[in-house]
Amino acid sequence: MDSRKIGLLACFFITPCVAQAQYDLVLQGGHVVDAKNKISAVRDVGIRDGKIAAVADHIDPAQAFKLVNVRGLYVTPGLVDIHVHVYAGTGEPRSYAGDLSIYPDGFMLRSGVTTVADAGCAGWRNFEDFKQRIIDRSKTRVLAFLNIVGSGMRGAKYENDLSDMEARPAADMALKYKGLIIGFKTAHYAGPEWTPVEHAVEAGTIANIPVMVDFGTNRPERPMSELVTKKLRPGDIYTHCFSGLRNELDETGHINPAMFQARKRGVIFDVGHGGGSFAWTVAVEAMKEGFVPDSISTDIHVGSMNAGMKDMLNVMSKFLAMGMPVDDVIARSTWNPAREIHHEELGNLSVGAPADVTVLRVEQGQFGYTDMYGARLRGDRKLSCELTLRDGKVVYDLNAITRPDWTTLPSNYRQTGDPRWDTINVPPVRRAAPPKP
Amino acid sequence: MRRFCVLIALASALGAQPRYDLLLKGGHVIDPKNGIDRVMDVAVSNGTIAQVAENIAPSDAKKTVDVAGLYVTPGLIDIHVHVYLWQDLKGEGVQADAFSFRSGVTTMVDAGSSGWRTFPDFKARIIDRSKTRVLAFLNIVGAGMGTGKEYDKTEMDAEAAAKTAKAYPQVIVGFKSAHYVGPGWEAEEGAVKAGEMTGLPVMVDFGRINPKRNINALFLDKLRPGDIYTHCFSGHREELVASGKLNPAMAAGRKRGINFDIGHGGGSFYWYVAVPAYEEHFYPDSISTDLHINSMNAGMKDMINVMSKLLNLGSPLDQVVSMSTWNPAKEIKRRELGNLDQGAAADIAVLRIDHGNYGFVDSAGAKKSGNQLIVCEMTLRAGKVVWDLNGRASEDWKSFPYQKQSWTHVK
Numbered sequence: 028m029d030s031r032k033i034g035l036l037a038c039f040f041i042t043p044c045v046a047q048a049q050y051d052l053v054l055q056g057g058h059v060v061d062a063k064n065k066i067s068a069v070r071d072v073g074i075r076d077g078k079i080a081a082v083a084d085h086i087d088p089a090q091a092f093k094l095v096n097v098r099g100l101y102v103t104p105g106l107v108d109i110h111v112h113v114y115a116g117t118g119e120p121r122s123y124a125g126d127l128s129i130y131p132d133g134f135m136l137r138s139g140v141t142t143v144a145d146a147g148c149a150g151w152r153n154f155e156d157f158k159q160r161i162i163d164r165s166k167t168r169v170l171a172f173l174n175i176v177g178s179g180m181r182g183a184k185y186e187n188d189l190s191d192m193e194a195r196p197a198a199d200m201a202l203k204y205k206g207l208i209i210g211f212k213t214a215h216y217a218g219p220e221w222t223p224v225e226h227a228v229e230a231g232t233i234a235n236i237p238v239m240v241d242f243g244t245n246r247p248e249r250p251m252s253e254l255v256t257k258k259l260r261p262g263d264i265y266t267h268c269f270s271g272l273r274n275e276l277d278e279t280g281h282i283n284p285a286m287f288q289a290r291k292r293g294v295i296f297d298v299g300h301g302g303g304s305f306a307w308t309v310a311v312e313a314m315k316e317g318f319v320p321d322s323i324s325t326d327i328h329v330g331s332m333n334a335g336m337k338d339m340l341n342v343m344s345k346f347l348a349m350g351m352p353v354d355d356v357i358a359r360s361t362w363n364p365a366r367e368i369h370h371e372e373l374g375n376l377s378v379g380a381p382a383d384v385t386v387l388r389v390e391q392g393q394f395g396y397t398d399m400y401g402a403r404l405r406g407d408r409k410l411s412c413e414l415t416l417r418d419g420k421v422v423y424d425l426n427a428i429t430r431p432d433w434t435t436l437p438s439n440y441r442q443t444g445d446p447r448w449d450t451i452n453v454p455p456v457r458r459a460a461p462p463k464p
Numbered sequence: 465m466r467r468f469c470v471l472i473a474l475a476s477a478l479g480a481q482p483r484y485d486l487l488l489k490g491g492h493v494i495d496p497k498n499g500i501d502r503v504m505d506v507a508v509s510n511g512t513i514a515q516v517a518e519n520i521a522p523s524d525a526k527k528t529v530d531v532a533g534l535y536v537t538p539g540l541i542d543i544h545v546h547v548y549l550w551q552d553l554k555g556e557g558v559q560a561d562a563f564s565f566r567s568g569v570t571t572m573v574d575a576g577s578s579g580w581r582t583f584p585d586f587k588a589r590i591i592d593r594s595k596t597r598v599l600a601f602l603n604i605v606g607a608g609m610g611t612g613k614e615y616d617k618t619e620m621d622a623e624a625a626a627k628t629a630k631a632y633p634q635v636i637v638g639f640k641s642a643h644y645v646g647p648g649w650e651a652e653e654g655a656v657k658a659g660e661m662t663g664l665p666v667m668v669d670f671g672r673i674n675p676k677r678n679i680n681a682l683f684l685d686k687l688r689p690g691d692i693y694t695h696c697f698s699g700h701r702e703e704l705v706a707s708g709k710l711n712p713a714m715a716a717g718r719k720r721g722i723n724f725d726i727g728h729g730g731g732s733f734y735w736y737v738a739v740p741a742y743e744e745h746f747y748p749d750s751i752s753t754d755l756h757i758n759s760m761n762a763g764m765k766d767m768i769n770v771m772s773k774l775l776n777l778g779s780p781l782d783q784v785v786s787m788s789t790w791n792p793a794k795e796i797k798r799r800e801l802g803n804l805d806q807g808a809a810a811d812i813a814v815l816r817i818d819h820g821n822y823g824f825v826d827s828a829g830a831k832k833s834g835n836q837l838i839v840c841e842m843t844l845r846a847g848k849v850v851w852d853l854n855g856r857a858s859e860d861w862k863s864f865p866y867q868k869q870s871w872t873h874v875k
Contacts, residue, residue: 115559116549118589126593133562136761307861333565333851395855402864403855423761427823427831433735436830438708439699440736443829451762452829 048092050075051419052448055088057097057386061104062358063375072102074382074448077419082376093448095429097386100413103357104374105141105383107364108339110239110266110299110324113169114148114157114179123148123180124157127328131167134327136423138338139385139412142365142373143167146239146266146299146326147174147212150191151200154179154208162207166422166450168383170368172212172239173197175227186215194226198233208234209368210264214241219248224258231263236369239264241299245273252285261293264367267304268296268313268320270399275309282318290318295367300336301326305345307398314349322364323356335397340387340410345396348406353389356410382419386428387412420450484509485847487525490532491814496786497538497793497803506536508810511847516804529857531814534841535781538789538802539570539811542767544667544694544727544752547598548577548586548608556610556756563755564596565851567767568813568840571801572596573792575667575694575727575754576603576640577610580621580628583636591635595845597811599796601640601667602629604655614643617650622657629662637796638692642669646677652686659688665795667692669727673701680713689721692795695732696724696748697741698827704737710744718746723795726774728764729754731827733773738826742777750792751784763825768815768838773824776834781817784838810847814856815840 050073059070059082066082073081073090088094112128119125131143149157154173162169175192178185185191192213201208211230213223224240231238238259242251251273255265268275268286277283290296298305298320313319323346325331325339336342339360346356365374372380390409397403415423421444424430430452431443444452484507493504493516505520506513522528547560560572578586583602591598604620607613629636639658644651655666668691670682679701683693696703696714705711718724726733726748741747751774753759753767764770767788775784793802800808818837825831843851852858859865 120593129562130559130757132757133558133760137765306866307864308866311861329559329561332562335855337566337853393854395858397852397855397858398861400864400866401855401858402861402866403858404861424825425765425823426821427825430823430825430829430831433739433826433830433832436736436828438736440734440830441828449829452825452827 049073049090050080050086050092052093052095053086053088053091054095054097054102054384054386055086057100057102059102059376060354060357061376062354062362064377067354072376072384074416074419077382079376079378079380079382081378093429093445097414097428101353101357101387101389103385103387104361104376105385105415105417106139106339106360107142107374108135108140108324109144109322109364109368110146110297110326111143112148112326112328113143113145113161116160119181122182123328124153127330129327129329129332131161131165131169134332134338135167136415136417137412138340139387139415140339141168141383141385141415141417143169144209144368145169145171147172147214148180150174150177150179151196152177152179154200154204158204158207166417168417170207170209170370172210173201173208175211175213175223175230180214183215183217187217189218189220189222192223192226194229194233197230201230201234201236208236209370210237210239212239212241214243216243219246221249221258224254228258228260228263231260237262237264237367239266239297241266242273250274252283255289255294256285256292259289259294262295264295264297265289266297266299266324267301267326269298269306269310270304271306271309272304276312280312282313282316286318295321297322297324298342299324299326300331300342301328302331302334302336303399305335305398306400307402307404311349314351319351320359322367323360324364335399335401340412341396344394344406344409345404347408347410348394348396348404382416384416385412386414420448422450424451482524482526484514484525485527487520487522487528488531488536488812488814489522489528490530491534491536493536493804494782494785495538495804496782496790498805501782506804506812508844508847511810513804513806513808513810515806527857531856535815535817537785537813537815538804539843539845540568540767540788540813541571541792541802542569542752542755543573543750543792543796544575544725544754545572546577546756547572547574548590554610556758558755558757558760560590560594560596560598563760563766565843565845566840568815568843569767570597570811570813570843570845572598573637573796574598574600576601576642577608579603579606579608579619580625581606582608583628583632587632587635595850599635599637601638602636604639604641604651604658609642615645620650620654622654622661625658626661629658629664636664637798638665638667640667640669642671644671646672647674649677649686652682656686656688656691659691665690665692665797667694667725669694670701678702679711679717683713683717683720683722687722690723692723692725693717694725694727694752695729695754696726697734697737698732699734699737700732704740708740710741710746714746723749725750725752726770727752727754728759728770729756729827730759730762730764733763733827735826735830735832738777747779747783748774748787750795751787752792763827763829768840769824772822772834772836772838775836775838776824776832810844812844813840814842
């Protein structure tokens with residue numbers, strides 16, 4: 028018997044191959060948290076053709092081609108991390124358009140993240156290289172804030188060059204890749220001028236997309252208070268909001284009143300944890316004063332990945348540890364950031380939305396979380412990712428909840444997945460021969 | 465009088481100068497080389513192991529970390545990874561530092577991603593820039609792996625490979641032959657020839673078999689004692705015979721001194737091979753991941769996940785640690801690694817064993833349940849903390865000396 032026949036046979040043994048099933052995949056019995064649709068309750072989730080097809084109290088298991096029991100777990104929209112650095116692979120040392128970036132798929136899918144926004148590694152000069160190298164090749168959905176610096180985040184020499192911060196070519200590139208370029212970034216600027224911010228806002232106004240600001244060196248000539256109350260527009264994003272490096276705490280030790288004013292104006296506050304942008308002294312005080320971040324994001328790069336940041340779930344768990352309810356943590360990691368980047372089809376489980384879905388477990392125990400200085404805050408809960416779906420298909424499965432037990436399979440079994448719901452263990456697809464020149 | 469007081473203070477300060485930089489206190493040390501498998505303290509100084517003993521006084525250390533209830537082992541050694549990131553977009557390599565430390569791995573051996581033509585580039589762009597200790601098996605194919613040249617006999621130049629290995633004795637630890645389809649033995653013979661010219665071992669991914677090109681001939685005629693057969697539980701090359709028993713060639717190869725390595729990867733580990741092998745008491749010599757972009761998110765995941773699989777298959781923890789530290793160190797002839805000898809580089813993993821219900825996936829997506837999971841709490845590389853899952857080496861934020869820290873931050 029050839030292996031293909033075995034595969035077919037195996038398929039009949041393993042999964043109830045209900046070819047007529049209404050759903051390709053049903054997640055059964057999980058606690059769904061969908062902030063957009065105001066759901067926080069036990070629901071079944073049905074997926075068909077890569078889209079959410081139903082979220083209901085009960086879906087008939089007979090209508091599921093593949094049924095997965097997720098009782099006791101949280102089912103959420105795929106997490107959206109709007110501050111990452113993923114322009115890796117160029118070989119450029121000491122550059123975020125190179126060695127300081129990470130490859131997205133190695134971190135995101137195992138952390139339940141299905142969408143990331145690169146925060147300004149590329150500018151208009153190198154965006155298309157970034158697209159070809161990373162965006163087009165990743166299983167993770169990669170979007171981008173385009174750096175207002177034409178050369179992107181290649182180091183201080185480039186990032187402080189005022190002559191390479193033109194709004195027009197940046198806006199043109201964003202208009203060319205509408206939906207993929209979701210905003211502009213200004214970052215790391217050391218000088219006293221407002222030029223980088225002003226040009227980013229100008230580009231944002233032309234392309235009608237938001238600006239994300241890493242406010243660089245703290246300078247009295249351009250205080251953070253003026254940035255968030257005057258320079259930024261409603262919908263623009265102040266990242267690294269709990270760094271404490273730019274007077275986020277005022278001299279009395281309280282959250283800078285300008286931040287409350289700015290929030291009233293509609294300016295967005297994003298975590299952007301990173302290697303040097305999250306201090307307990309600031310975050311705990313902010314939470315105490317009710318100044319919670321609009322979105323939780325990692326600022327992942329090689330300098331933060333193995334430090335206090337670690338990954339998206341670790342950063343989210345820090346907010347659990349500070350007392351934020353689970354539903355709230357999830358909203359600020361899904362629906363809120365999706366809206367911030369004007370991708371309202373993401374970060375929710377509406378019928379018809381792309382079936383990017385994350386199944387999370389809340390572990391109980393004794394955990395420690397460290398900030399940028401290496402100071403620790405203890406917590407008794409931690410999020411872990413059990414299952415990640417991208418466009419309705421399994422891209423990560425920690426504990427084999429979608430998998431058949433090996434003892435139930437025929438001997439010499441081969442791939443047990445099915446392309447209707449799986450990307451990992453699907454039989455090899457016969458590729459068409461490349462076209463002859 | 466005042467000068468005298470200052471002198472006294474200075475003298476006592478000097479006298480109180482701790483001998484050790486870091487003390488890991490109260491952990492269960494597993495150091496297979498030295499036959500240690502019990503609660504011991506480990507002191508680190510100047511990046512090296514200073515002392516492993518019962519009850520080292522915290523006053524002797526600048527910093528003491530309580531690791532009671534955890535296991536302290538040599539930094540893990542993964543001898544089958546792919547970490548050469550190409551510039552031509554086709555590569556399957558991953559970033560070493562992104563996977564190593566969070567899994568307790570301090571040494572990775574790239575398994576033939578580069579060949580003698582491409583090694584200098586691999587070294588310059590990856591080895592020299594990684595915090596992880598990255599070593600390499602040099603591909604006998606000059607162009608390296610995944611380049612479309614793996615069947616090209618003219619690329620298999622033993623002399624050129626040996627010459628390159630001799631030029632980089634610090635980092636090249638052997639030769640790799642991989643994916644060769646035959647019908648002859650050109651790749652394996654070329655690798656062994658290079659191995660003989662340099663005194664280094666060969667790791668074989670045996671590619672495709674045919675009636676003459678089989679593992680019996682490979683183990684008994686082609687490889688030398690000390691050479692490494694990776695993907696040993698793949699079942700792709702008659703490791704298991706029709707009766708469901710292990711191929712007698714495996715035991716014969718072991719008897720001859722061939723090393724058997726896991727090399728899990730995306731398609732090289734199946735329960736229906738591993739379970740019968742364990743039933744016949746055929747355990748791997750070394751555990752390795754075959755980490756690349758197609759294995760990282762599948763059943764393989766990372767080094768400690770693969771180790772957890774073997775723990776749940778029935779290997780005792782000390783054996784699992786041995787297969788991931790001292791055994792692979794010996795296989796690559798790097799006896800200064802994989803142990804906690806006094807004076808050795810302080811590459812250390814601090815591991816926790818969790819108990820619960822876990823599922824482990826093989827290369828077909830088949831599940832085997834288990835109740836133990838290895839978690840990496842801390843990793844030290846050359847005596848420095850490079851991973852600290854729960855902030856064990858940190859202080860509570862409320863008593864943390866924030867004021868002493870520099871608040872100026874220039875990116």
